[in-house]
Amino acid sequence: MGRRTSLVRRPTPRSRFEGVIRALLFGAAIVSIATTLAIVFSLLRETISFFGDVPVGDFLFGTKWTPQFAGDQQSFGVIPLVYGTLYLTAIGLIVAIPVGILSGIYLSEFARPRVRKVIKPILEVLAGVPTIVFGYFALTFFTPEVLRNALGIDVNQFNALSAGIILGILVIPTIATLVEDAMSAVPQSLREGSAGLGANKVQTAIRIVFPAALSGVVAALVLGASRAIGETVIILIAGGQQPRLSLDPTESYQSMAAFIAATSRGDIPTGSIEYETIFVVGMTLFVLTLILNLFSIRLVRKYRQVYE
Amino acid sequence: MRNNRLLLALAVSGALAFGVAACGDDENPSGSGSSNTTAATDSGGGDLSGTIAIDGSSTVGPFAEAAAELFNEDNPNVQVTVGISGTGGGFEKFCAGETDISDASRPIKDDEEVPVCDKAGVKYTEVQVANDGIAIATNKELALDCITTAQLKKIWNKGSKVKSLSEVDPSLPDTELSLYGPGTDSGTFDFFTGEINGEEGVSREDYEASEDDNQLVTGVSGDQGGFGYFGFSYYEGAADKLNLVGVDSGDGTCVKPSTESIQDGSYTPLARPLFMYPSAEAMGRPEVKAFMEFVVAQAPAIAEAAKIVPLTAEQTTTAKDELAQAESGA
Numbered sequence: 001m002g003r004r005t006s007l008v009r010r011p012t013p014r015s016r017f018e019g020v021i022r023a024l025l026f027g028a029a030i031v032s033i034a035t036t037l038a039i040v041f042s043l044l045r046e047t048i049s050f051f052g053d054v055p056v057g058d059f060l061f062g063t064k065w066t067p068q069f070a071g072d073q074q075s076f077g078v079i080p081l082v083y084g085t086l087y088l089t090a091i092g093l094i095v096a097i098p099v100g101i102l103s104g105i106y107l108s109e110f111a112r113p114r115v116r117k118v119i120k121p122i123l124e125v126l127a128g129v130p131t132i133v134f135g136y137f138a139l140t141f142f143t144p145e146v147l148r149n150a151l152g153i154d155v156n157q158f159n160a161l162s163a164g165i166i167l168g169i170l171v172i173p174t175i176a177t178l179v180e181d182a183m184s185a186v187p188q189s190l191r192e193g194s195a196g197l198g199a200n201k202v203q204t205a206i207r208i209v210f211p212a213a214l215s216g217v218v219a220a221l222v223l224g225a226s227r228a229i230g231e232t233v234i235i236l237i238a239g240g241q242q243p244r245l246s247l248d249p250t251e252s253y254q255s256m257a258a259f260i261a262a263t264s265r266g267d268i269p270t271g272s273i274e275y276e277t278i279f280v281v282g283m284t285l286f287v288l289t290l291i292l293n294l295f296s297i298r299l300v301r302k303y304r305q306v307y308e
Numbered sequence: 309m310r311n312n313r314l315l316l317a318l319a320v321s322g323a324l325a326f327g328v329a330a331c332g333d334d335e336n337p338s339g340s341g342s343s344n345t346t347a348a349t350d351s352g353g354g355d356l357s358g359t360i361a362i363d364g365s366s367t368v369g370p371f372a373e374a375a376a377e378l379f380n381e382d383n384p385n386v387q388v389t390v391g392i393s394g395t396g397g398g399f400e401k402f403c404a405g406e407t408d409i410s411d412a413s414r415p416i417k418d419d420e421e422v423p424v425c426d427k428a429g430v431k432y433t434e435v436q437v438a439n440d441g442i443a444i445a446t447n448k449e450l451a452l453d454c455i456t457t458a459q460l461k462k463i464w465n466k467g468s469k470v471k472s473l474s475e476v477d478p479s480l481p482d483t484e485l486s487l488y489g490p491g492t493d494s495g496t497f498d499f500f501t502g503e504i505n506g507e508e509g510v511s512r513e514d515y516e517a518s519e520d521d522n523q524l525v526t527g528v529s530g531d532q533g534g535f536g537y538f539g540f541s542y543y544e545g546a547a548d549k550l551n552l553v554g555v556d557s558g559d560g561t562c563v564k565p566s567t568e569s570i571q572d573g574s575y576t577p578l579a580r581p582l583f584m585y586p587s588a589e590a591m592g593r594p595e596v597k598a599f600m601e602f603v604v605a606q607a608p609a610i611a612e613a614a615k616i617v618p619l620t621a622e623q624t625t626t627a628k629d630e631l632a633q634a635e636s637g638a
Contacts (some may be wrong), residue, residue, distance in 0.1 A: 068492040068517075070509045073466060144530065156486055157530030158516060237523075242516055252516055265519050270391070270494055 012304050037276070043286065046279035053273055056209040059280070065243035067277045068263070075278070078284060080243035084160075084253040085126075085285075086234055089228040091164025091249060096224055101217065104179025120177075127173035133235030138166040143238065158240030158252040167234050175222040178223060182216020215303040222296030226289055232257035256285045284302040317556070345349060356383045358595040363391035364398025364411030367495030367616075368582045371438055374614040375603050382602075386595045396421075396497075403430050406532075408590035409600070412583040414439060431588035433634035435600070435627050437607055439617040441570035442500055442578040443543035444553040445525075447534035450483055454562035456553040457504060457577065463487075465505045465593055468512040486597065487515035488524045497577075503577040510608030536576075538575055540565050541615035571620045582616070591634055604631050 011019075051059070054076045062077020069075075101121070107116055143162040147153045155161055186209045194204040210217070232255075240252020241262050254262075260278050268274045356488040362372050369392040376388035393401065395412045402410035403425040415434060416422055425432065444460070447450050450471060459476040462468065463485070465542040465629035473480035490496045492509065502508040518524055521542040528534035529549040541566070543550060557576045569575035584603065603610065606625045619627060 069511070069513060070492075073510070073513060076503045139526065157527045157534070240516055241518055242514065262491075262519065275492075 015211065032121055033285055039286065043283040045247050046276045047283045048278045050273070055274075061104050062249060063245060067170040067274055068107035068268075078281065080245050081254060081256045081259055082280060082284065082288070083245055085229055085255040085288075087168060087238060087253060088164045088255055091160060092141065092167035092171055092228040093225060094220075095168025096228070097173055097221060098245035099168075100172045100175025100220070101179050102216075103176040104183065105205055107176065109201065109209060111160040117166050123173045123176055125171070129176075131170060131231060131233040131300050133233070134166050134170055135234040138162045138234060141143050142166055147223040152235070153250065155250040156237060156240070156252055160239055160253045161249040163237075163239030163253075164204065164249065165239065167231055170231065170266060171228050174227055175220045177256075178220030179213070179217050182213040185216065186212045186237070187282065215300045218299045218303055219296060222292060223300070229289060229292070230257055230285065232261050236261050256281050260285075315467065317508075323371040325548070326347070330465040332497035337400065341388060343474065350355075355384035355385075356595045356598055358588075358593060359387040359389065360409065360530075360596055360599055361389050361391075361399050362407075362411060362600065363393050363408045363496055364585075365395040365405045366392040366493070367413045367440055367499065368411035368437070368584065370467065370581065371610060371614040372409075373467070375438055375599070375606070375610045378606060378610060378613065379599055379602050383598065385594070386599070390545075390597065399425075402432070402512050402585065402587065403428050405430055405587075408593075408596050409589060410585040412585060413499065413580060414593070417586065431589070433583045433588070433630055435584050435604065435630050435634075436581045436601055436609045436623055437584050437627065438582045438614075438619060439570050439623075440495075440499070440580050440582050441565050441575060441617055442496055442537050442541045443565050444535075444555060444578075445528055445543055445552055446536075447528055447530075447532055448549070449532050450481060450535065450549045451551055452480065452535075452553050454556055456556040458557060460504045461506070464489075464501075464511055464515075466510045470502070473535075473577045483533040485533045485535050486527065486531035487512075488527045488538075489515050489518040489533055490524070490538060492519045494519060496537070499536055499580065539568060539615060540567075540617060545615075567617055570617045571623070586634065588634065597635065600631055604628055 009145060020167065057077050059076050059156060061079065062075060063079050064075040064077045065080045066073055066075045105238075107119065139157075139162070142165070143155060143157065143159065147155050147162055153161070183205075190208055191204055194208045199208070210278075235253075235255045236258040239255065239258065241254045241258065242252045243254045243259070246253075260281055263274065263278055309520075318438065360376075362376075369390055372388075372390045376390060379388065380386065382520075391401075392410075392411075395414055396464075397409070398412065399416060401407045403421060405428060408433070416425070416432075444455060450473070470476060470485070472482045472485055475631045488512070489500070497511070498508045501511045503525035505511060506610045516524075516527055516536075518527075521538045524536050524538045525542055525546045528536040529546065532623045543552060552564055554564040555575065555578060556562045562577045564567050565575045565579065570579040573579055573581075574615045584600070586596060586600050591600065604624065607624060608618035610612070
């Protein structure tokens with residue numbers, strides 16, 4: 001045999017070790033994919049069984065959601081739930097987008113290192129507060145003290161305004177930190193070039209750095225929106241439980257996630273149609289978030305700018 | 309610098325925690341001062357084992373669960389399962405011999421259920437274990453003193469569009485109502501809709517529904533037009549925040565719910581007795597016998613733990629007699 005080299009590489013201890021590591025990394029990547037598939041699968045059975053009893057059209061286009069009632073009062077139109085989810089998310093984003101983006105810009109471009117060292121941990125603490133705390137904060141403080149007493153708005157005890165705004169506050173840290181990261185990643189040379197052309201700091205931040213970081217900003221917004229759409233506890237506690245199609249933010253609304261939580265808390269018999277609605281609504285929520293994420297990937301690609 | 313940062317984070321989280329604790333203070337219903345009432349029964353001993361299958365009314369369910377929990381403190385080897393198929397569903401299984409004890413929020417029906425049990429040879433005893441009452445409550449600002457069952461029906465019936473009390477009685481305020489009630493899975497919902505709207509499960513749909521009675525209390529006490537119904541014990545826990553409404557069943561007398569008026573039945577129609585039906589066959593087993601004796605002996609403590617209205621002393625004596633008869637017959 002001698003020293004003739006073979007075309008097939010013989011496994012050495014080192015390559016074997018690398019193989020193990022690669023398998024490990026692959027396994028880690030597979031976990032999330034497998035979980036996603038398992039979730040879809042677990043939702044599928046009840047969803048199919050549900051659509052055996054309720055026509056798909058009635059579900060997708062019906063405007064009355066009263067699955068828990070009996071007889072002719074029962075109705076499975078999911079639109080009020082989807083609407084409630086989007087409506088609450090919209091209120092949240094109206095708060096979170098401007099505040100989040102502005103604080104991101106501030107932290108990345110304007111804050112002195114000392115100030116940033118104080119503000120960032122506070123933002124992180126905010127992001128770490130359990131949502132149930134936010135929920136009771138909205139219900140027992142924000143609704144009565146801020147909305148009613150301080151601002152004099154005649155809101156219901158459970159209302160979309162309070163839940164939506166607090167939902168927005170929950171999302172602010174997500175958006176702010178991601179925007180800050182995206183803008184910090186813009187090469188310093190762009191700022192220097194801009195300054196060299198005579199632009200001041202604000203012009204540089206808004207006309208040069210922010211557009212350059214746009215793909216990251218878009219990703220931040222979509223992630224924030226996904227977070228808001230799936231949020232359950234705040235809406236369950238402070239937003240109420242009435243599926244409603246309306247524009248009045250002082251009334252109570254029910255979101256899809258809150259419906260799932262509220263319904264599974266009651267005493268519904270396994271296998272009944274009410275039980276299946278939990279899975280169908282879960283599936284709807286899953287599909288909605290999936291569409292949002294696919295949409296965001298396209299957006300991010302579209303606005304991506306690469307600097308070498 | 310590091311220290312400052314840590315301190316700040318601590319201060320912020322501390323402030324948040326404190327705020328929430330302060331807000332949550334008044335959430336707990338009162339009456340938690342009597343948890344030391346679980347004396348062991350003479351029939352206990354702790355060496356009993358086996359399983360006890362209970363099913364039936366969802367109103368009695370929490371009572372049976374509380375009873376099972378307290379019973380297990382002295383008898384950890386007895387496994388008690390509590391189902392909530394509803395009173396009718398419970399009797400169906402009971403008369404088929406599938407369960408040992410049936411929970412019921414009404415007496416067994418002579419014309420429908422008794423024959424089924426008889427045919428299957430299932431003998432049983434009726435034991436009243438607690439009382440149930442529904443409170444009608446409004447926000448304090450909506451100081452309604454009395455309402456008739458006809459007015460209640462007008463507000464709560466299927467298809468009702470009533471938006472204010474002035475629509476059912478012009479002399480009442482026209483504040484826009486915020487309606488609160490239990491979810492459709494609850495025994496309270498079935499009871500209320502059955503008595504007021506004439507058919508169980510029939511109700512207007514556009515009210516704020518929650519399986520969590522504390523949330524109903526929060527809503528009614530928080531909205532100017534708050535108007536709702538829930539189990540009486542939840543009213544008791546938050547009496548200072550709510551306005552209790554008396555009910556006139558049509559004879560012109562207005563009765564407010566209280567432990568007494570629910571126990572003696574004068575608060576009508578929203579009060580009723582709750583029963584457990586042990587089968588004679590099951591009563592022959594020591595663990596079932598011990599469990600029923602425990603339930604009757606500890607009924608008030610269990611009722612308190614389950615947040616329903618307890619038996620009167622007289623009712624307890626009757627229950628003991630009924631049980632003693634069942635035992636001698638077994």
